[in-house]
Amino acid sequence: MKAAVFYGEKDIRVEDVEDPTPSEGEVLLSPRYCGICGTDLDAWNRGMYALGVVIGHEFSAEVVEVGPDVTEWKKGDRVVANSIIPCKKCGFCRKGKYSLCDDLYMPGITVNGGLAELVVLPSDCLVSIPESVTLQEAALTEPLSVVLHGFNLINFEPGQTALVLGAGTIGLFAAQAALVNGASIVAVSEINAFRRQLAGKLGAHHVIDPMKSNISFVFEEMAGQSPDCVIECTGAASAASETFSLVRKGGTVLVLGISEDPVEADFMTGVLNELTFQFSYCGHSEFPEALNLIAHNMVDARNLITKEITLDAILEGFRELMNPDSNNVKILVKI
Ligand SMILES: [Zn+2]
Ligand SMILES: [Zn+2]
Known part of the structure; x- marks a missing residue:
């Protein structure tokens, strides 16, 4: 599959990597739209993501296949993946303060994310996209x-x-x-x-x-x-x-x-x-609320999307967002 892989400062490559397969408790997703975020630009400039990781943490996806014991999702379900996957065991997690988790991992930052044709993630980090929300709008769930x-x-x-x-x-x-x-x-x-x-x-x-x-x-x-x-x-x-x-x-x-x-x-x-x-850092429990606000037209996500590009053109998207005169807000990568 094709994926945008982080190799360090000013070095992100779109290349072919091996298809992932879901194990127990995991789901294979096909990301559809993924936003380029300011944090991605910082990583590009300063090299702070895990080396070799597939980037992309603001994405909507469709379920392709579920792991052996997964019953809550099925092929074709439209989902967003939570941007933080907390341990649910540490003191902060026990208090519901997931963004402060001592042992969290983050798709697209510390583990493989959504700027790829496929990604495997734990089934319990997924949130269902309401029918009235498009896959483009849903890609903005994370920043909201x-x-x-x-x-x-x-x-x-x-x-x-x-x-x-x-x-x-x-x-x-x-x-x-x-x-x-x-x-x-x-x-x-x-x-x-x-x-x-x-x-x-x-x-x-x-x-x-x-x-x-x-x-x-x-x-x-x-x-x-x-x-x-x-x-x-x-x-x-x-x-x-x-x-x-x-x-x-x-x-x-x-x-x-x-x-x-x-x-x-x-x-x-x-x-x-x-x-x-x-x-304030990351949302976690707020994902359903964010989707709900978009679904009920209480928050407009659509008009923040100023451009769609292909995965191959991702570096052009980065360059455009780094230009201070650019009239872009959110650039989505269509996968
Ligand atoms: Zn972000
Ligand atoms: Zn924790």
């Missing part, structure tokens, strides 16, 4: 579950205001999740004009170009006060630093973007204003 996990960690109340920094996949889902959670005002700050426009189309009440306007000033003028919640989705150290002064007194900052550079933190403001910072 990341956002929902963040919201599950904070106490966002209906009527509160939210400012989202960055309108990539995570930011655009965060803006929509704020609306689903009853936000009275959602503003999105984004440097790219296309993504700003998309944020507006997806329901953000206000969009801000941070290169042209002072975010605090614009938000306060519009909402009467600073945001109750700032959601950092850019992964840029400068934006993360700015959250201290953007959020209102007593407010919450939800950090979803991963800044690999050190972030200057204004602890003085943090203390004086009694700010709450919540960092």
Whole structure:
């Protein structure tokens, strides 16, 4: 079968590898659509995935064959695979905090993932795709579950205001999740004009170009006060630093973007204003909720998909997403 294999920094090759076969408790899947994620770009730039692994952790698939003792799935079932497979034994797992599992593995990062014609995964990591959700939309379940996990960690109340920094996949889902959670005002700050426009189309009440306007000033003028919640989705150290002064007194900052550079933190403001910072990593239990929100048109995943490419063209997709002027949000690989 054909697969995109990670060989290290700036070295991902689409090549023929041996077909996998399912053992007990496993299912053989045929991935259909797989998103290229910012984490994949980081791995491409910094080489942090397991060497030799088949990449791809945001994918929808169809069941091809089930292992000897698997009864809950059958050929043709449409599924997404959870992006983390926890041990279900450690202290964190026992408390339901699966993203903190001491012994988790991650398809497409530590074990073979979905950018391949076939992949074998444990049957209990699969979630059924509702009928009204397309295989393309379902490929965005993982990033939406990341956002929902963040919201599950904070106490966002209906009527509160939210400012989202960055309108990539995570930011655009965060803006929509704020609306689903009853936000009275959602503003999105984004440097790219296309993504700003998309944020507006997806329901953000206000969009801000941070290169042209002072975010605090614009938000306060519009909402009467600073945001109750700032959601950092850019992964840029400068934006993360700015959250201290953007959020209102007593407010919450939800950090979803991963800044690999050190972030200057204004602890003085943090203390004086009694700010709450919540960092959030991966969704796990949120997968069904994510699919449900897409199925009921409460979150729009379709309009985040800006391009479809073939598996052979995957490096073009990487290059396109790394171009800061690119008008792409989510590029899906059709397999
Ligand atoms: Zn991802
Ligand atoms: Zn565990």
